[in-house]
Amino acid sequence: MERVTMADVAKEAGVSKSTVSQYLNKRYEYMGEKTRTRIKEAIERLDYQPNYIARSLKQKRTSMIGIIVANIMHRFSTEVSHAIEEYCYDSDIQAIVCNADDDPAKEKKYIEMLMAKQVDGLIIFPTAKNIDLYDQMIKSGYPVVFMDRKAGDLNLPRIVANNVESAYDAVDHFIKYGHRKISIITQELSTSPRAERVTGYKNCLQDHEIEYKDEYVINQPIEELQLELDRMFSLSQPPTALLAGNDLVFLEILRFMKRKSISVPEHFSLVVFDNIPFADVATPAVSTISQPAFEMGQKAAELLLKQIKKEDVELKEYQYPCDLVIRETSARQTD
Structure with missing residues (x-):
């Protein structure tokens, strides 16, 4: 069966090939509604499929x-x-x-x-x-x-995203709620968003004159987070609030909680920096920093x-x- 061409569509619709081309490229400025309807119906009757390769060569796109x-x-x-x-x-x-x-x-x-x-x-x-x-x-x-x-x-x-300011706001919220032992957990600081979120965390602690402690900061690959969480929660004074750097870190925190049979907010408060699906209907509902x-x-x-x-x-x-x-x-x- 021979391929239907633009010329076939033009003949069927009673217009020129250039008019069909203008229709296919959505250049309707000087095209009447009746002409557009005739071309549309001709394309449907003939089951015309545009040659996108030829169009790309012509348009250089x-x-x-x-x-x-x-x-x-x-x-x-x-x-x-x-x-x-x-x-x-x-x-x-x-x-x-x-x-x-x-x-x-x-x-x-x-x-x-x-x-x-x-x-x-x-x-x-x-x-x-x-x-x-x-x-x-x-x-x-x-x-x-x-x-x-x-x-x-x-x-x-x-x-x-405004990562520095957003992390700052989350830590500020923890402080206003009475927390002083605050942790931030991210993967290794190999990308700008992770580094900026840690910067926001540090800035907020400094502005509130709260001592920055290395033992409350985890910046490690996903596969090492369970060991790091074990270490941090074995401290004589473990954190009472956690800022999870993204959704993958949040999943590791959930695994840790299940393994240790602990829960939020009973054992620590939690905010997650990311768009978590169903955060509002989870039990308990998850506090998040939502990116647009x-x-x-x-x-x-x-x-x-x-x-x-x-x-x-x-x-x-x-x-x-x-x-x-x-x-x-x-x-x-x-x-």
């Missing part, structure tokens, strides 16, 4: 973008990717999602693969270990946006598409505030 996620296990990363995909879908752009697993070599391979496939631009949660490659993309004029993380002093749009993942994802997609279209974009850091949502796991200190 593939209408595809890449999203390179540092670790797709994080709920935040999934929400951001969904927002980007939705924004792109509404703009007839396809999004390809790749998971780098926080591995710089894997990230580099995905960047090179996607650029070889001539995707129109990239949104990257950077590992910060491929600075030379990032710099090459920027210097060549390739559209790119960084999401969530910072990497070097590069001249490109960056979408981030959807808005951040949509902004990243908007900035990338503007670059692709050669529109002006401010090459700066776009910082988004987070919400401290107090629920049942962060109780007042009663000792």
Whole structure:
């Protein structure tokens, strides 16, 4: 069976090929409603499928973008990717999602693969270990946006949360509730959000003239957190309040609690820095620092598409505030 062509659609609808092309590219400015309806009905009758490869060659665009996620296990990363995909879908752009697993070599391979496939631009949660490659993309004029993380002093749009201020607010809440033995638990400080959250923690303790103690601070790989939690809660004065640096750390705290048969807020208060699904309906309901993942994802997609279209974009850091949502796991200190 021969492939239906644009010329066939034009003949069926009684219009020119250029008019059909304008319809397919959604350039309706000078096209009447009746003409649009005739073309639409002709496409449906003939079951016409546009030749996207030919269109890409003509437009010098593939209408595809890449999203390179540092670790797709994080709920935040999934929400951001969904927002980007939705924004792109509404703009007839396809999004390809790749998971780098926080591995710089894997990230580099995905960047090179996607650029070889001539995707129109990239949104990257950077590992910060491929600075030379990032710099090459920027210097060549390739559209790119960084999401969530910072990497070097590069001249490109960056979408981030106000991690320092948000961690500060959580610790401040603990202090106002009478806590003085406060812990922060993150994975190793290999990314800017984790380091900034620890900075916010330290700043708040300093402003309240509370001594910073190394034994209350854990910055270790996920697989070592159980041992670190055992150590910290074996102290003569264990912490009474915990700030979990992200959702994966929170899961390790839950495992620790189950293993030790302890609970929150009875044994310690807890706030989690991340978007935890069903946090409000858990028992007890989990206090969180909620990041505006959807808005951040949509902004990243908007900035990338503007670059692709050669529109002006401010090459700066776009910082988004987070919400401290107090629920049942962060109780007042009663000792």
